[in-house]
Amino acid sequence: MALLEVKKLGISFGGLRAVDEFSIKIEKGELYGLIGPNGAGKTTIFNLLTGVYKPTDGSILLDGVDITGKSTIQINRAGIARTFQNIRLFHNLSVIDNVKVGLHNHYKYSAGTGVFRLPKYFRTEKEMNKKALELLKVFDLDGEAYLPASGLPYGKQRKLEIARALATEPKLLLLDEPAAGMNPNETAGLMDTILTVRDEFGVTVLLIEHDMFLVSGICEKLTVLNFGQLLCEGKTGDVLSNPEVIKAYLGE
Amino acid sequence: MKKKISPMTRKSFVTYGLLLIVFIAVEIMMNTGNISSMLKGLLVPVCVYSILAVSLNLTVGILGELSLGQAGFMCIGAYSSAIFSNLVKDTITQPLIRFPLAIIIGGICAALFGILIGIPVLRLRGDYLAIVTLAFGEIIKNVFAALYIGYDSTGLHFSLKSQGDLGLGADGKMIINGALGISGTPNDSTFEIAAAILFITLIIAYNFVNSRTGRAVMSIRDNRIAAESVGINITKYKLITFGLTAFLAGVAGVLYSHNFYSLQASKFDYNMSILVLVFVVLGGIGSIRGSVIAAVVLTMLPEYLRSINNYRMLFYAVILIVMMICTSNATIRNFFVHNFEKLKGLIFKNKSKTVKEAE
Numbered sequence: 001m002a003l004l005e006v007k008k009l010g011i012s013f014g015g016l017r018a019v020d021e022f023s024i025k026i027e028k029g030e031l032y033g034l035i036g037p038n039g040a041g042k043t044t045i046f047n048l049l050t051g052v053y054k055p056t057d058g059s060i061l062l063d064g065v066d067i068t069g070k071s072t073i074q075i076n077r078a079g080i081a082r083t084f085q086n087i088r089l090f091h092n093l094s095v096i097d098n099v100k101v102g103l104h105n106h107y108k109y110s111a112g113t114g115v116f117r118l119p120k121y122f123r124t125e126k127e128m129n130k131k132a133l134e135l136l137k138v139f140d141l142d143g144e145a146y147l148p149a150s151g152l153p154y155g156k157q158r159k160l161e162i163a164r165a166l167a168t169e170p171k172l173l174l175l176d177e178p179a180a181g182m183n184p185n186e187t188a189g190l191m192d193t194i195l196t197v198r199d200e201f202g203v204t205v206l207l208i209e210h211d212m213f214l215v216s217g218i219c220e221k222l223t224v225l226n227f228g229q230l231l232c233e234g235k236t237g238d239v240l241s242n243p244e245v246i247k248a249y250l251g252e
Numbered sequence: 253m254k255k256k257i258s259p260m261t262r263k264s265f266v267t268y269g270l271l272l273i274v275f276i277a278v279e280i281m282m283n284t285g286n287i288s289s290m291l292k293g294l295l296v297p298v299c300v301y302s303i304l305a306v307s308l309n310l311t312v313g314i315l316g317e318l319s320l321g322q323a324g325f326m327c328i329g330a331y332s333s334a335i336f337s338n339l340v341k342d343t344i345t346q347p348l349i350r351f352p353l354a355i356i357i358g359g360i361c362a363a364l365f366g367i368l369i370g371i372p373v374l375r376l377r378g379d380y381l382a383i384v385t386l387a388f389g390e391i392i393k394n395v396f397a398a399l400y401i402g403y404d405s406t407g408l409h410f411s412l413k414s415q416g417d418l419g420l421g422a423d424g425k426m427i428i429n430g431a432l433g434i435s436g437t438p439n440d441s442t443f444e445i446a447a448a449i450l451f452i453t454l455i456i457a458y459n460f461v462n463s464r465t466g467r468a469v470m471s472i473r474d475n476r477i478a479a480e481s482v483g484i485n486i487t488k489y490k491l492i493t494f495g496l497t498a499f500l501a502g503v504a505g506v507l508y509s510h511n512f513y514s515l516q517a518s519k520f521d522y523n524m525s526i527l528v529l530v531f532v533v534l535g536g537i538g539s540i541r542g543s544v545i546a547a548v549v550l551t552m553l554p555e556y557l558r559s560i561n562n563y564r565m566l567f568y569a570v571i572l573i574v575m576m577i578c579t580s581n582a583t584i585r586n587f588f589v590h591n592f593e594k595l596k597g598l599i600f601k602n603k604s605k606t607v608k609e610a611e
């Protein structure tokens with residue numbers, strides 16, 4: 001059974017058909033790329049998958065469970081986590097606290113326990129700190145754990161977003177242009193990190209990216225979107241040499 | 253390796269320490285008789301306003317929502333506890349038992365109202381929330397101003413019309429007399445109790461912010477969409493914060509109503525809510541210690557300026573503006589911070605040197 005199975009997904013904004021009859025099937029453990037020209041509807045698909053937008057048509061199955069029309073919170077608990085194209089960190093919180101917010105639903109104590117500093121508070125916080133630092137270490141952010149998130153350079157902010165998403169223990173991780181604004185060195189580092197994340201955390205990854213170096217370097221399969229519609233899909237090498245794809249990217 | 257103290261913990265302990273020093277100083281002044289009657293009269297109100305400011309800061313600074321209903325919650329706390337104390341003052345004569353009960357009742361009544369109006373209102377954002385909470389406060393005030401409650405041997409009597417409408421028996425006593433308010437509330441508020449409650453409020457506020465719940469609340473403030481994406485239940489945490497703010501405001505109301513022999517609902521108008529918001533803004537949004545300092549300074553100031561009667565409000569206004577500039581203007585704030593660091597550098601010269609070498 002596929003981890004994610006999307007059938008004929010669609011949404012309109014007023015008269016604009018932003019996504020139409022979009023289908024995709026992602027197997028467990030795959031590193032999958034979603035590409036397409038600007039305004040093709042890629043981010044909109046992420047918003048549909050995570051419940052930010054409610055689809056007007058179609059269905060979404062995660063691990064065999066129908067999550068169509070569920071709220072963002074329910075979908076996160078079902079196992080989808082994401083990053084954002086325009087970085088959305090909790091900028092006034094420290095780096096480690098950003099990750100600890102991600103751990104929220106896995107390490108619990110009540111508001112009263114926190115206010116009255118009962119023993120469970122200290123125990124759970126200790127576990128959370130340990131887990132958060134472990135995650136930060138994967139992204140080489142453990143040295144900056146106690147700095148405010150807004151103070152991080154751009155590339156590290158993107159990594160912190162991934163760490164925060166991973167903290168929610170997702171089955172499927174959605175990355176929206178993770179390499180945007182990174183220099184080639186940083187991108188190469190990021191590619192390694194994404195592979196590590198997939199292998200060590202056992203998550204399935206679906207990523208949107210314009211950087212063809214990254215896409216051809218790590219994605220095993222691709223789906224190409226154009227004007228909200230599926231243009232083609234398949235193995236990365238095959239897709240990238242498809243004349244239709246080249247035409248869509250370069251224009252007529 | 254030395255054990256690391258988190259900056260939040262350090263911040264909170266500095267605040268507790270400062271409060272303790274001020275408390276001891278005031279106690280010494282009182283016991284040696286070196287205290288003016290004016291200052292003595294201000295002690296409980298200063299604590300009340302500090303609690304109000306800290307509690308509002310949880311909603312404004314930590315949750316990031318503008319609420320102007322603080323006077324309304326305070327009013328509920330003040331009235332519900334005053335009714336309770338009036339009813340039991342002959343049966344429970346020991347204030348140390350009666351007053352804590354009154355505090356809990358006042359806080360819980362206010363919190364219930366907070367959650368009740370929070371459920372519909374917290375869907376609104378920004379200006380709308382401010383307008384609705386403002387209206388709520390005014391409604392509460394007006395309802396209490398029109399309320400008549402009395403009791404006699406047959407029990408409690410309510411009316412929204414007039415005192416005569418209650419139909420009290422010969423042994424009847426009024427508790428709430430419409431616009432004339434409550435009278436006869438036992439004066440259970442002492443400076444020691446008010447200071448203790450302020451201390452507890454600070455502990456609650458700091459511990460709340462520095463916990464799993466507080467982090468969730470601040471994540472909503474910083475980025476609602478991202479908070480939802482990691483599974484934070486927005487409504488739940490907004491309600492918890494709003495309820496806690498209302499609870500603490502209600503407790504402040506209890507201290508307030510038990511500090512005066514008589515009390516009118518008209519005291520709890522929107523000016524009170526705005527005043528508390530001014531404390532929060534001037535003390536620095538999100539800064540708990542700042543809220544207390546602003547509340548203390550700005551509650552005492554108008555009283556001390558009475559001696560220069562004609563210019564009193566002028567000075568008050570000037571000081572408000574100066575404080576505003578100093579707390580909001582980054583250049584000026586940095587000037588102070590920078591010089592403070594320099595001063596610290598001078599005092600701890602040797603220490604900082606060794607640190608530098610170590611790095």
Ligand SMILES: Nc1ncnc2c1ncn2[C@@H]1O[C@H](COP(=O)(O)OP(=O)(O)OP(=O)(O)O)[C@@H](O)[C@H]1O
Binds near residue numbers: 018042
């Ligand atoms: N909330 C919305 N309301 C109206 N139109 C929208 C909304 N969200 C997206 N759109 C439109 O849908 C289309 C697809 O946008 P989307 O952001 O998904 O593109 P994209 O493929 O992510 O592009 P890019 O590569 O530039 O990020 C665009 O024309 C956009 O203007």
Ligand SMILES: [Mg+2]
Binds near residue numbers: 042043044085
């Ligand atoms: Mg996009």
